[in-house]
Amino acid sequence: MAEKYYHPLEFMLDRCNGRMKCMRVCPTEALRVKQGKVRLIEELCIDCGACAEACPSKAIVPLTDPFTRSSKYKYRVALASPVLYSQFGLDIDPKVVVQGLKEIGFDYVVDVSRACEEISAAIDIFLEEYDGPGPLISSFCPSVVRLVQVRYPGLTELLMPVNAPREIAAREAKERLSEELGVGMGEIEIIYLTPCPAKIVAIKQPAEKGRSWIDGAISIADVYAPLFNAVSNLADDEIDASIAEEFTFGAGWSMLGEMTRLLGSERGIAVSGLSDVTRVLDDIESGRLRGIDFVEASACLGGCIGGSLTVDNMYVARSSVLSMMRKHGQGSVVDRNEVVGKYREGYYFLERKLAPRPLPPLDKDISAAIRKKKEKDAIYARLPQIDCGCCGAPTCRAFAEDIVRGRSKLEDCIHL
Amino acid sequence: MSDEVLFFQEFSITGGDFSSAGSVSTEIKSILKEIGFHPSVIRRAAIACYEAEMNVTMYAERGVVRLSATPAAIRIQFEDEGQGIADIELAMQEGYSTATPEMREIGFGAGMGLPNIKKNSDEFEITSEVGRGTKLDIVIKA
Numbered sequence: 001m002a003e004k005y006y007h008p009l010e011f012m013l014d015r016c017n018g019r020m021k022c023m024r025v026c027p028t029e030a031l032r033v034k035q036g037k038v039r040l041i042e043e044l045c046i047d048c049g050a051c052a053e054a055c056p057s058k059a060i061v062p063l064t065d066p067f068t069r070s071s072k073y074k075y076r077v078a079l080a081s082p083v084l085y086s087q088f089g090l091d092i093d094p095k096v097v098v099q100g101l102k103e104i105g106f107d108y109v110v111d112v113s114r115a116c117e118e119i120s121a122a123i124d125i126f127l128e129e130y131d132g133p134g135p136l137i138s139s140f141c142p143s144v145v146r147l148v149q150v151r152y153p154g155l156t157e158l159l160m161p162v163n164a165p166r167e168i169a170a171r172e173a174k175e176r177l178s179e180e181l182g183v184g185m186g187e188i189e190i191i192y193l194t195p196c197p198a199k200i201v202a203i204k205q206p207a208e209k210g211r212s213w214i215d216g217a218i219s220i221a222d223v224y225a226p227l228f229n230a231v232s233n234l235a236d237d238e239i240d241a242s243i244a245e246e247f248t249f250g251a252g253w254s255m256l257g258e259m260t261r262l263l264g265s266e267r268g269i270a271v272s273g274l275s276d277v278t279r280v281l282d283d284i285e286s287g288r289l290r291g292i293d294f295v296e297a298s299a300c301l302g303g304c305i306g307g308s309l310t311v312d313n314m315y316v317a318r319s320s321v322l323s324m325m326r327k328h329g330q331g332s333v334v335d336r337n338e339v340v341g342k343y344r345e346g347y348y349f350l351e352r353k354l355a356p357r358p359l360p361p362l363d364k365d366i367s368a369a370i371r372k373k374k375e376k377d378a379i380y381a382r383l384p385q386i387d388c389g390c391c392g393a394p395t396c397r398a399f400a401e402d403i404v405r406g407r408s409k410l411e412d413c414i415h416l
Numbered sequence: 417m418s419d420e421v422l423f424f425q426e427f428s429i430t431g432g433d434f435s436s437a438g439s440v441s442t443e444i445k446s447i448l449k450e451i452g453f454h455p456s457v458i459r460r461a462a463i464a465c466y467e468a469e470m471n472v473t474m475y476a477e478r479g480v481v482r483l484s485a486t487p488a489a490i491r492i493q494f495e496d497e498g499q500g501i502a503d504i505e506l507a508m509q510e511g512y513s514t515a516t517p518e519m520r521e522i523g524f525g526a527g528m529g530l531p532n533i534k535k536n537s538d539e540f541e542i543t544s545e546v547g548r549g550t551k552l553d554i555v556i557k558a
Contacts, residue, residue, distance in 0.1 A: 154455035154462075285459065286441050286466035287532070361452020366487035366558070367421040369451045374423060376450075401450075 005042050008063045008200035009052055013037050015059035022051035022060060023394045027274040028151065032402070034392045041407075043359065046146035048274060048299050049197040053308040062197035062309060065216035067223065069105060073189035073215070075181065077173055078106040079166060082113065083195045083304045084220055085324060086317040092231055094324060099239045100231040104223075106191070108177060109243075114333050115169035120262040121339040122162050122348040127263065127293055133158070135267075135284060135292040138259060140164040142202035143299035144277060145354065149207065152281045153356030161350050166192055166199070168348065170213035192217045195307030196300060210351030219309040255318055256303035260296045268294035273301040362404060372404045379403055384415045422486050423451065429472045429479040431498060437473040440481050441465040444492070451485060453558055461490050461556050464536040467529045468552055472496045474519055476549060487558060489538075494552040501544040508534070508542075 018036035030044035031051060038051075038059065052060040069076060078101045085094035098109045119140075130136065139145050139159045148155050170190045178185045192199060194217040203212045260268035269292055271280045277297045283289050300306035305317040312320075342348065362372040380400040391412040393399035402408035410416065425447065427440045445462045453461075465481075472479035476498025484491045501507045507514075510531045515524050534540045539555035 154459040156455075282442050282445075283438070285445060285462050286438060287463040288438060288466060356455060358455060359449070362450055363452070366452060370421050370423045370485065370487065373447070373451050 005045070006201055006205040007040065007042065007045050007047055008197040008204070009040075009045075009047070009049070010061045010063050011038055011040065012059045012061060015057045016055075017057055017059075019056060020389050020394075021054040021056060023389060023392075025050045025054040026394065027278070028147070029394050029398045031394070032392045032407075033389070043357075044150065046143050046150060046299075047198045047201045048143040049308045050274070052197065062200065062219060064194065064197070064200060064219040064222060064309070065191070067218060067226070070189065070216075074183060074187040075107045075177065076105065076189045076191060077108040077110055077177065079110055079112060079170055079173070079190055079192045079214065081111070081166075081193070081195075081304070082321055082324065083307065083310065083317075084193050086305055086320040087220060087224060087310060087312045088228070088231065088320070089312070089316070090320055090323050094328070095239055095243050096231055096234055097227070098243050099234055100227050102240070103230040103234070104226045108173070110169055110173040110190075112165045112169040115165035115172065116259075117262070117332065117334045118168060118339050118342075119162060119165045119348060120259060121334060121336060122343050123160060123259075123294075124263055125340065125343050126160065126162060135289055135295050136160050137281075137284070138294070138296045139207075139350070139354070140259075141298045141300075141304075142198040142207060143196075143274070144297045145202075145207045146198075146357070147274070147277065147299070148281065149354065149357035150359060151278075152285060153358040155281060155284060156354055156356040158284070159354050161354065162348050163350050164202070167213050174213055189215045191215065193220050193223055194218070195220050195304045195310045197309065198299065206351075208350045208352040208354045220307075221309045221311055224311045255305050255321055256298055257296065258303070260294065263294065267292050268296060270296040270298075272298040272303055272306070274299050362401075376400045376404045379410065382416065383413060386415075388415075390414045422484060423447070424485075425483050427481040427483070429469060429476075429481060429496070431473060431476045431478055431496070434473060437470060438466060441469050444481075444483050447483065448485065448490065453485075453490065457490070457556060457558055460536040461492065464533045464554055464556065465492055467533045468492070468494045468554070470524060471529055471550075471552075472498070474515070474524065475499055479549075489558055490556045492554050492556075495549065496551075497549045500546040500548055500550055501542075502546050504542055504544060 016038050018033050020033050022038055023031040023033050027048060028044045028046055030041045032039045049062060052062050080101060085097050088097055101109045137158050145159060148159055174185045174188055174190060177188050192214045194200060200217045203214045203217055206212050256272045257270040260270045271277055280295060302314045306314040361369050363369040380397055383396040383400060385396045387395045391399045393402050399408060403410055429440055441462055444465050445458060448458045448461055472494060476496035479494060479496030482493040506512055508530050537554035538557045541553040544550040
């Protein structure tokens with residue numbers, strides 16, 4: 001039975017005027033434009049959000065949660081990361097941003113940096129003890145995980161089974177606050193301030209089909225204006241003493257290469273941007289990445305600071321992160337022995353195994369699939385091969401495939 | 417096997433062209449995915465094909481690759497015009513390599529090429545003539 005996939009994007013067809021920008025940027029050719037309106041082929045989508053960013057009519061809207069509070073929960077906790085702080089330039093200290101979040105209605109603010117360091121240590125142990133085929137691929141970027149599951153199903157077993165820092169941070173916050181406040185975990189709402197739509201789907205429908213400890217996600221872009229206002233009106237002496245004391249920049253990974261840098265292994269590489277990630281995955285599949293143990297992969301160029309729901313220029317944000325690191329130091333905040341203990345208990349692992357999600361072949365029956373593949377190649381040979389897009393498919397090849405799959409008719413090509 | 421369920425395609429490789437080396441195996445891999453072979457079968461084919469393609473790139477002037485796929489098996493034949501292999505038995509030994517320092521620099525020369533191809537195929541046949549070229553014929557059962 002076909003599985004139903006949740007996608008964190010809403011297509012507002014009344015706004016769509018069929019300009020096909022989304023269709024051309026989609027890395028998995030999941031979009032079609034028929035009768036002037038966009039359409040998504042659900043099983044191909046890996047939730048990267050490139051389409052939403054490309055749409056000039058704002059017809060593709062990331063389904064983040066609204067800023068308004070739900071009455072379901074007693075306490076609201078913001079899960080903040082260096083990506084958020086990096087949006088405020090060099091002059092606004094992360095501590096001020098944390099205080100600002102309290103001013104705009106979050107009861108508590110939890111930083112993911114600590115969890116980043118814990119996960120780095122956990123991955124270190126995992127790599128050290130691993131003796132299977134390599135290289136292992138990081139699994140914190142939901143779009144990379146889905147790209148592997150869909151386009152490189154044979155590589156799914158190389159995805160690191162370690163959970164993402166945001167989940168570990170959310171779990172720790174929920175358990176700690178529930179005890180401290182004497183309330184059930186169900187009364188604490190953990191909100192992730194997200195730089196990309198992919199994290200939303202990772203919360204609503206985790207790739208491994210486990211559960212998420214996070215209850216909702218608000219886009220950094222949505223929280224930016226109120227937060228910027230709050231932050232601008234704050235004086236330094238208005239920061240809670242607890243924040244000033246407790247705050248550490250720790251080992252937040254917000255940009256490409258940070259995770260690899262923290263690992264003991266020298267044989268790691270960091271890659272970002274879906275076209276480069278695809279190239280590296282191709283190389284892994286051919287056994288071409290010799291001598292590499294670990295690949296840190298992020299769908300957004302430059303890492304999470306390049307996410308489509310961020311506000312600041314990625315290069316400026318990067319420079320802000322570097323300066324924050326210099327200012328706050330990166331002293332270790334994690335007790336290594338404690339991590340080893342929790343690792344042995346399985347604390348850092350994904351609840352379930354990541355399974356491949358291969359694309360449906362041209363036909364379930366291989367003989368029929370071979371016939372259809374030949375038919376597809378024959379159709380393609382007749383097409384102009386200029387990828388004009390007028391038929392509603394991004395490329396002539398995709399169009400030929402649509403025909404053999406019964407999604408289009410040859411007459412849709414205006415050149416024939 | 418009837419021709420109807422036989423997929424056949426031919427590719428060419430230019431010796432010494434390292435910038436496009438690997439493109440044939442990438443293309444073959446995507447064809448196999450489209451047809452819907454099992455991921456583990458595709459992975460074996462991809463690895464064997466890549467190694468063989470690199471051998472042609474490194475040691476031959478030019479080569480052709482013929483892919484035949486049926487529901488039961490994938491057959492990939494490589495035929496090149498090049499220096500050939502003097503002692504196939506030696507070349508098949510793990511760790512034996514004639515790679516130049518340049519080849520080693522890009523990650524080859526561990527002497528694992530041919531053994532790796534054999535490891536990933538169900539049938540493996542190689543013939544070679546020094547100064548003329550090498551023929552490699554592998555089958556991976558679906």
